[in-house]
Amino acid sequence: MKSKLNIYYKYLLASGFAAVTLSCSNTKFLKEGQMLYTGGEVKIENDTISKKDKNELQAALEANLVPKPNSKILGLRPKLYFYNIAKEPKKDKGFNYWLKYKIGEKPVLLGDVDREFNKKIIENYSENKGYFNAKVTYDTVSKNKKAQVIYKLRPGARYLISNVKFQKDSSLINKEIQTFTNKTFLKSGNPFDLDVIKNERDRIDNGLKERGFYYFSPENIIVQADSTVNKGHKVELNVKLKDDTPRLATEQFTINNVIVFPTYNIQDVKQGKYKVPMDVDSLSKHAYDDIYIIDPQHKFKQKIFDRALYFKKGDLYNRSNHNLSLNRLISLGVFKFVKNEFVLSDSLNHKFDAYYLLTPRQIQSLKLEALGRTNSANYAGSELNLNWTHRNFFKGAEQFKAAVYGAFDVQMGGQENAKNIFRAGANVQLSIPRIVAPFRFNSSSAFVPRTNITLGYELLNRTEYYKLNNFNASFGYVWKENVKKEHELKVIDITLVSPANVTHLYDSLSLNNDAMRRVVAKQLIFGPTYSYTYTNTMLPRTNTFYYKGTLDLAGTITGLVTGADAKKDKQKEIFGIPFSQYAKIENDVRFYHKFTEKSSFASRFIGGIAYPYGNSEFIPFSKQFFTGGSNSIRAFRARTLGPGSFDPRTIQQGYLIDQSGDIKLEFNAEYRANLYKFLNVAAFVDAGNIWLLRDDPSRPGAKFTKDFLNEIAVGAGVGLRLDFSILILRLDLAMPLRVPYYQKGDRWTFNEIDFGNAAWRKDNLILNIAIGYPF
Structure with missing residues (x-):
């Protein structure tokens, strides 16, 4: 114990010596007569102001003082030090230039401080806050070539x-x-x-x-x-x-005429094809109700403008409808530029015409994407996507998207004989800019509500084990109340999973494993899903928040009608396939705190539960929860953690099933900082696990019990993020700190950490390579 204390004291002594040395070393670069400016301080001399008001006033005044002293980190000024030690570069490039002017920071000297100017700032700000009799004096305190300016404020009573x-x-x-x-x-x-x-x-x-x-x-x-x-x-x-x-x-103005140019182009205007403003006689042939739509080639249905525009002839002008109309035109997604002009047409009666000048986006686009990827489960692979988009499919700003893709993932080490994975599929989506329903849906939101229809198919081939045919279809709505709140309701969401070519090898491996058998079971899942999203992360605030809640109900009405009960009778079937019945809810909560423009804290909590009933004893494998991997608990390989305290090392060698659960709890915390331009670093901690609602003989310890806190996995690590604006490449290196399938009392692994041991590094250091932030 004594030796450890000696080491600790030596460390403190060395750190203190380094701090003093680095601090003093900056002043030795100063010329004769120069003094390093260390900042200004405002002292308020008034006994009648409350402590809270005094602190707020002092903080605001000191924030307005100029110039700012050299930046400090833990009491030191490393940027100033780098500036001082770097040689003056001969060119505006190279290492010395980068170190001196990009990493380094020019010294702020006492001679740079205009004390009279700061005095006026303090007086003016104080008066603006009601201290009309503010008096300010200042003094300079210097020592060891460092100087600080002290401003004394006598504000008097506040009015x-x-x-x-x-x-x-x-x-x-x-x-x-x-x-x-x-x-x-x-x-x-x-x-x-x-x-x-x-x-x-x-x-x-x-x-x-x-x-x-x-x-x-x-x-x-x-x-x-x-x-x-x-x-x-x-x-x-x-x-x-x-x-x-x-x-x-x-004067109070009303709307006279509303004129829309949906194919507006500045070049056409220069050539005299469009005339703005237009005379009434030339407008009459373009009339649609109370709107004039100048679209000689009939590229757009006129109804879309009637729905999007909130101004009608004779309406009193108001800013809300002005902004609402512009935002709805933009959210149609078919116009690249949206411009609005109000032209005085009847000054005697206080009327003007509203012009909407809309420049369409490229209506059709074809994009080919080739992607390379790797994950923490030791798979590396590639994906090829061909996407076609039509933004005005039926001339009503309907967006039609079609995609075909193929992908493969090859096992690169890790579990032996885990086999390669091939995927191929196609999907289409039609998005209609209104609610298509037998009921009337009125929305005064700035965002156009949409009806989405999707169809898709995917073939999954896990070589030497099985093939799965996945069909999916959905019909539903997306609408936003405002920029913060969004709703998505899929009235019907259908998934059909049909196995093919299940091999004898897989049958033998899954003989005594119910979870493995359910992977290749026929599944018919249908029902409504609803999600609600709230976020203010787009706002320039210190603290921001994100929440998404999802509710998934499968086979509810059908199960009630048929009286399905898997425990009492044979499962009810549709087209010879048992349909699933369950209720699933998931909550994703995120909190972000900005320390400075270059550093922040991010955290996330995920909590979810899926409960089977009626026609189902188990949740379909594709709808269960998973954990581990690059966007989850990064110290454990993708989908290998859990459920509960189940030990994956007991699984028969040759196949490692993706571990799934009915309950999920996960917490992530991450500190993020910018080092230089595109280079960002992070330090993070992840914790959580998944569990089953029922016992599974093939996975002992998987059931959720009151002892669940002892089965929480914990991992930590550091990461690099290369932010190239259009792409964020993320590299996270993590290691487990708590392993839930170890023996009780031995689940924390701090005593096992050994960076110098190659075998330990291979088993415990997990590198995650991903695109974008994890949350």
């Missing part, structure tokens, strides 16, 4: 709002403003805050835009502050229109 007046007059625009003054951000008793005043101006502008005032601007609003009408530190606010507000900004 509060005593009263808010919205000036009244007889104009139409003023009457409209008065209708929503009750929702003002300016409240009596609140502190004076210039940012809140700016938000109030934007609020008024948004309200007026919804009431037809197209040409209005927040700059037309003035908020006058008067601190002389009240005793004490109070201020009265008077909200009014500026005297020089343009006449157009005060």
